[in-house]
Amino acid sequence: MKRLLMLMNPYAGTQQGKQYLADILALFFERGYEPLTFVSHKPGDSTRLAQTYGSQVDLVVCAGGDGTLNEVLTGLITAGCQTPVGYIPCGSTNDFASSLHLSRDILEAARDIMDGRVQLLDAGKFGDRYFSYIASFGAFTRVSYATPQHMKNLLGHFAYILEGIRDIGDLKPRHIRVASAETSLEGDYLFGAVCNSTSVGGLLKLDPNVVDLSDGQFEVILLKQPANLLELNDCLWKLNQQRYDTPMVEFFRTNRVMFHTPGAPDWTLDGEYAPGMEQVEIVNMHHAFRLIVND
Numbered sequence: 001m002k003r004l005l006m007l008m009n010p011y012a013g014t015q016q017g018k019q020y021l022a023d024i025l026a027l028f029f030e031r032g033y034e035p036l037t038f039v040s041h042k043p044g045d046s047t048r049l050a051q052t053y054g055s056q057v058d059l060v061v062c063a064g065g066d067g068t069l070n071e072v073l074t075g076l077i078t079a080g081c082q083t084p085v086g087y088i089p090c091g092s093t094n095d096f097a098s099s100l101h102l103s104r105d106i107l108e109a110a111r112d113i114m115d116g117r118v119q120l121l122d123a124g125k126f127g128d129r130y131f132s133y134i135a136s137f138g139a140f141t142r143v144s145y146a147t148p149q150h151m152k153n154l155l156g157h158f159a160y161i162l163e164g165i166r167d168i169g170d171l172k173p174r175h176i177r178v179a180s181a182e183t184s185l186e187g188d189y190l191f192g193a194v195c196n197s198t199s200v201g202g203l204l205k206l207d208p209n210v211v212d213l214s215d216g217q218f219e220v221i222l223l224k225q226p227a228n229l230l231e232l233n234d235c236l237w238k239l240n241q242q243r244y245d246t247p248m249v250e251f252f253r254t255n256r257v258m259f260h261t262p263g264a265p266d267w268t269l270d271g272e273y274a275p276g277m278e279q280v281e282i283v284n285m286h287h288a289f290r291l292i293v294n295d
């Protein structure tokens with residue numbers, strides 16, 4: 001039999017995942033895998049387990065939200081392990097799963113892993129941490145890690161929207177410098193994101209014809225301070241139409257970018273808190289992990 005490491009975050013999203021655990025394991029067993037199973041007890045468990053057992057199995061499957069996938073990816077990359085990963089999205093937002101068209105139906109996602117194929121995907125290095133699809137700072141960044149888990153458990157993605165509304169009065173631009181081989185920028189920005197995804201926070205959509213998750217390039221978006229709420233609204237509307245032709249938005253693609261951020265604003269990596277630094281380099285790790293997709 002082939003060996004499989006199953007990692008589940010029981011608290012992700014609305015806590016639905018754990019109800020399906022027995023069925024998921026039975027399915028894997030039927031399909032010739034002997035699953036070694038862990039249910040995480042605290043943040044960091046999935047990283048440690050992926051690090052320890054990742055290279056001893058043929059397949060790692062994780063069930064949880066974007067944060068859980070981030071943990072597994074971090075564990076595998078730091079262990080130098082290339083074992084393929086199957087992802088069963090059962091978080092609140094599942095941004096990355098949307099980009100990859102993974103099923104939101106938990107059992108279907110498990111079946112898709114059994115029938116899928118390996119795709120090499122890029123990852124990001126942020127200082128000494130890693131991310132699968134986004135590093136961002138500024139407006140609404142706090143929302144992704146500050147929304148209480150019990151609210152996410154109860155309300156799913158709607159909890160983020162409620163928490164985001166609380167942040168609106170707090171929007172402050174940051175004076176930053178951004179340098180890459182392609183461009184150099186300096187200005188006051190409300191929000192910045194380095195991403196490898198067609199969905200950001202479940203709200204902002206990037207054009208799937210522009211975004212390629214395996215091309216060694218990130219998409220960088222910087223949002224300037226709007227003069228008023230109307231301007232902000234207009235800009236968000238354009239971004240949702242996947243139009244970047246607004247003077248309020250800087251958009252470019254790169255594989256390596258340096259951010260100089262005085263005051264060290266906090267960042268989020270895949271929705272998880274990352275303490276700010278005055279200066280941080282973000283590097284695309286081309287084809288850093290192997291994910292099972294099902295077209």
Ligand SMILES: Nc1ncnc2c1ncn2[C@@H]1O[C@H](COP(=O)(O)OP(=O)(O)OP(=O)(O)O)[C@@H](O)[C@H]1O
Nearest residue numbers: 012013040041043064065066067068091092093094
């Ligand atoms: N048993 C646990 N108790 C509390 N937190 C946990 C546990 N296991 C993992 N975690 C942490 O829970 C956090 C949130 O996990 P995750 O991102 O998977 O779910 P989510 O936030 O509901 O989903 P999403 O990020 O897609 O909105 C992560 O930081 C993870 O490390």
